[in-house]
Amino acid sequence: MSRPQNADTPQRRSADTFPPPLRHVIVTIERLLKEKNLMTGGGSKPRMKNSKASVLLVATLAANFLLWSASAATPLQGAGATFPAPLYQRWIAEYTKGNPDVQINYQGVGSGAGIKQFTQNLVSFGASDAAMTDAEIKAVKQGVVLIPATAGSIVLAYNLPGVENLKLSREAYVGIFLGKIAKWNDPAIAKANEGAKLPATAITVCERSDGSGTTFVFTKHLSAISPAFKDQVGEGTSVTCPIGVAGKGNDGVTALIKQTPGAIGYIEYGYAQHNKLPFAALQNKSGEFVTATTASGGATLATTQFPADLLRAWPSDPDGKESYPIATFTWLLLYKNYDNTSIGEAVKKFVNFGITDGQKFAEDLGYIPLPKEVVDKNLEALKTVQ
Numbered sequence: 564m565s566r567p568q569n570a571d572t573p574q575r576r577s578a579d580t581f582p583p584p585l586r587h588v589i590v591t592i593e594r595l596l597k598e599k600n601l602m603t604g605g606g607s608k609p610r611m612k613n614s615k616a617s618v619l620l621v622a623t624l625a626a627n628f629l630l631w632s633a634s635a636a637t638p639l640q641g642a643g644a645t646f647p648a649p650l651y652q653r654w655i656a657e658y659t660k661g662n663p664d665v666q667i668n669y670q671g672v673g674s675g676a677g678i679k680q681f682t683q684n685l686v687s688f689g690a691s692d693a694a695m696t697d698a699e700i701k702a703v704k705q706g707v708v709l710i711p712a713t714a715g716s717i718v719l720a721y722n723l724p725g726v727e728n729l730k731l732s733r734e735a736y737v738g739i740f741l742g743k744i745a746k747w748n749d750p751a752i753a754k755a756n757e758g759a760k761l762p763a764t765a766i767t768v769c770e771r772s773d774g775s776g777t778t779f780v781f782t783k784h785l786s787a788i789s790p791a792f793k794d795q796v797g798e799g800t801s802v803t804c805p806i807g808v809a810g811k812g813n814d815g816v817t818a819l820i821k822q823t824p825g826a827i828g829y830i831e832y833g834y835a836q837h838n839k840l841p842f843a844a845l846q847n848k849s850g851e852f853v854t855a856t857t858a859s860g861g862a863t864l865a866t867t868q869f870p871a872d873l874l875r876a877w878p879s880d881p882d883g884k885e886s887y888p889i890a891t892f893t894w895l896l897l898y899k900n901y902d903n904t905s906i907g908e909a910v911k912k913f914v915n916f917g918i919t920d921g922q923k924f925a926e927d928l929g930y931i932p933l934p935k936e937v938v939d940k941n942l943e944a945l946k947t948v949q
Contacts, residue, residue, distance in 0.1 A: 643677020675774015
């Protein structure tokens with residue numbers, strides 16, 4: 564009499580029902596078990612003997628299969644700006660759900676390091692808030708395609724218990740970063756904050772220690788509005804400020820501000836938002852004090868005009884009463900010609916996802932979604948990647 568089947572008992576699937584790579588592994592395991600006399604029976608219903616050796620062998624073969632599966636996936640390595648890192652990580656998580664045959668790793672090492680690794684052909688793609696200079700582009704033998712991937716605002720976050728809704732005039736925030744304004748109750752700050760109880764606490768300026776696109780955008784703005792700043796500090800991914808303490812990456816500067824009463828530093832809007840750090844409303848070119856939001860940042864980016872042949876531009880001192888003064892695109896750096904065709908195609912598909920479907924994740928993470936006009940320009944640029 565045959566034994567009745569229990570509905571809750573898992574049924575053995577025939578090897579033929581699995582995908583070809585897994586089917587090959589299953590058949591191989593069964594063959595090895597029979598050779599080592601660890602499996603009995605034949606036909607379509609072989610049975611494994613109950614032994615430690617059989618369990619060990621199956622575990623070893625299964626582990627090797629998992630390693631083989633991982634190595635079979637197309638690997639993409641990216642590195643660069645910390646500013647967009649949270650969004651890129653979200654893109655990777657969402658994209659690989661539907662594309663498990665691609666493995667993507669992105670390291671937020673700073674724009675300067677990202678450009679260096681990209682130039683040395685150590686990554687599949689780079690990322691930089693400063694895009695790349697003409698000289699840097701010429702140094703890449705495979706050619707370069709710049710893709711504005713997302714956008715965001717740079718804020719002046721501060722640690723000043725009891726002081727909310729801080730306003731900083733152009734005179735004030737330039738003076739702070741030049742070291743000319745050293746106390747929080749300085750008249751240049753107090754003038755725009757009537758009624759606020761500003762303490763005589765010393766101001767600790769927090770800046771970046773690494774090569775940074777965030778530094779580039781911030782110093783480009785300050786150089787645009789202050790001849791003194793341009794002469795004494797200038798603009799670039801790495802500059803020497805008269806005063807301050809330094810942290811690596813947006814996260815490093817964020818940590819310094821959080822742990823230092825009286826601190827102020829420039830970080831990306833999303834980092835301030837997610838760490839619950841207050842940030843100042845800044846005076847724009849029209850004289851208005853504007854707080855960073857996706858709307859005010861979007862108003863700034865709407866003034867950006869790209870050259871016809873290169874998607875690279877910065878609104879260093881935007882017009883418009885509603886414009887937040889420091890907002891920028893951040894760029895993905897792609898090779899125009901990939902030596903490995905499968906890597907190149909995988910990069911194009913991932914970037915296509917990011918600049919289209921991936922934009923829906925931007926606002927929740929504190930970024931400014933790309934305008935349709937920029938998405939369209941990106942898609943055309945992406946076609947030139949081979």
